[in-house]
Amino acid sequence: GESVGLHLPTLSVQEGDNSIINCAYSNSASDYFIWYKQESGKGPQFIIDIRSNMDKRQGQRVTVLLNKTVKHLSLQIAATQPGDSAVYFCAENSLYGGSQGNLIFGKGTKLSVKP
């Protein structure tokens, strides 16, 4: 079956360093991926998305890389700040019948930024 998972459940980085959060997906036919940030007690916040016709997409201090060969997605955060501390989820689109447009979420990686 299809699944979305993460290599590392927790990540601790020093303020100012770059962070890399990884995600593996199993459905090679998935063509849309999203990264979300969730702070404690709040709903997930959209960070960045990427379609399968791209390998890389950049936003403000964030970059998403997609490697379709090994079905791997990563989120890079440059110059990590204390405000980046949160749980980060990746999600892929569901391609099955009437559920198109739905997302399948991974379990999340908790990022802790040390001052």
Next chain:
Amino acid sequence: DGGITQSPKYLFRKEGQNVTLSCEQNLNHDAMYWYRQDPGQGLRLIYYSQIVNDFQKGDIAEGYSVSREKKESFPLTVTSAQKNPTAFYLCASNDRGGNQPQHFGDGTRLSIL
């Protein structure tokens, strides 16, 4: 500002009671979703609706019910049949047509008295 509003933020349920969680959006989105989040877990889909007056079961629909009478509103009822309702409930919406990010509310935390 446009967004998704969930209420209440905290809710307590007594044994045998049904409770209803509210979700309202002013983003003019056609599709709306309800998820359940347990500690250390990802989001699991309860119900979704891609258009008014139509909705579909997600992966864990048992013990829950929804309605979609208006485009802006997608309330979720947690019935007494749901034996383990304690969780964080999240509502989301997006445009139809696939490959659109879902936008989330700030959730309702439901606990058992």
